[in-house]
Amino acid sequence: MRSNGKGKIIGIIFAVIIAVAIIKYLGLLIIAGGLGYWGYKKYQNAKRENQKSKLAIVLFSLAGIFFLAFIGNLSIVKQQELANKVPAVPAKVEQTSAVPTTTKSEQTSNIVSTSASNEKADSEQPKRISITLIAGTDGDTFKALVQGKEEKIRLLLVDTPESVKQGTPVQPFAKEASAFTLKQLKQGNLSLELDVSERDKYGRLLGYVWVGDKMLNEMLIEKGYARVAYINPPNVKYVDQFKEIQATAQKSGTGIWSIENYAQEDGFNQKAAQKATAKTESKSNDSSVKESKPKVVTPKKEVVQTYSEPRESSSNVYYKNCSAVRAAGADPIYEGEPGYSRKLDRDGDGVGCER
Numbered sequence: 001m002r003s004n005g006k007g008k009i010i011g012i013i014f015a016v017i018i019a020v021a022i023i024k025y026l027g028l029l030i031i032a033g034g035l036g037y038w039g040y041k042k043y044q045n046a047k048r049e050n051q052k053s054k055l056a057i058v059l060f061s062l063a064g065i066f067f068l069a070f071i072g073n074l075s076i077v078k079q080q081e082l083a084n085k086v087p088a089v090p091a092k093v094e095q096t097s098a099v100p101t102t103t104k105s106e107q108t109s110n111i112v113s114t115s116a117s118n119e120k121a122d123s124e125q126p127k128r129i130s131i132t133l134i135a136g137t138d139g140d141t142f143k144a145l146v147q148g149k150e151e152k153i154r155l156l157l158v159d160t161p162e163s164v165k166q167g168t169p170v171q172p173f174a175k176e177a178s179a180f181t182l183k184q185l186k187q188g189n190l191s192l193e194l195d196v197s198e199r200d201k202y203g204r205l206l207g208y209v210w211v212g213d214k215m216l217n218e219m220l221i222e223k224g225y226a227r228v229a230y231i232n233p234p235n236v237k238y239v240d241q242f243k244e245i246q247a248t249a250q251k252s253g254t255g256i257w258s259i260e261n262y263a264q265e266d267g268f269n270q271k272a273a274q275k276a277t278a279k280t281e282s283k284s285n286d287s288s289v290k291e292s293k294p295k296v297v298t299p300k301k302e303v304v305q306t307y308s309e310p311r312e313s314s315s316n317v318y319y320k321n322c323s324a325v326r327a328a329g330a331d332p333i334y335e336g337e338p339g340y341s342r343k344l345d346r347d348g349d350g351v352g353c354e355r
Helices: 003-024 026-048 056-085 087-099 102-124 174-185 214-223 238-254 271-290 323-329
Strands: 128-138 141-146 148-153 189-200 203-210
Touching: 003 056, 026 056, 026 238, 102 189, 128 174, 141 174, 141 214, 148 214, 174 214, 203 214, 214 238
Parallel strands: 148 203
Antiparallel strands: 128 141, 128 189, 141 148, 189 203
């Protein structure tokens, strides 16, 4: 009898599972009602026989489970219906775009393109970190406070001539690049835009530095203080933009591009730099020589005197000192000229008031 009772219970459960799979929504409520009614009958029969019916307890339990499942399923259906109501308007817009009517299709395409452009603008909006200058290093490197931590920052995609590298002499335009970078950074309102890879092998932060709404990397290339360099993917966000600016600087011969063969793809040509330095020094030496060369003064025509021995002066012209001679425009004054005297010619060479 017990095995038959268990078999009946298993059969009931199996039938209930099949019913659940076939019937939805109200089916759960119907099953719960049927199981409850069945359990009630079993309970009444057992009561008349003064016995306890385990089957009635099982049926009541199953009825309760199916009733709770019905309640839960009902709430889920309501939530789905509410959710489905939200995209109703966009769905209509998409359907409208398929209609061949010119006016409606244009309106739909405008809506789609506007939303797409907004999403694109949001995704392309650069994320910048506010930074504070600590100290400058050279044209493409400096120290700054980044989120409360001191960091060394290396400007991405640019390379300026060396001014502080050990074993490397100061290259042309290195000091100018360093001075320009420091001047811009001191203006404040600085922010750092990172690319994909945040640091290099030296632990320096890599990025594009903004001074207000202007990018320092870009300004260095524009002024001819830097070349586009170290193009290492994936940090190539602005490389095409930088190359266009560099091409303009090259054409105009600005900064580093004013020295022939100086800025190369692999760096700065040291020989070209030395040649330019030597030429500059030569020009400066020539100018200094010209400045230090004594002024050649054409001597005034000597006045031939008819005296037999030199005299202090052959006229009544008298100069108290060389200032008076210069004021009269008579300097230098030669022996034999009016106003010449030994006190005006301290070295006794016959020429007084020499400059």
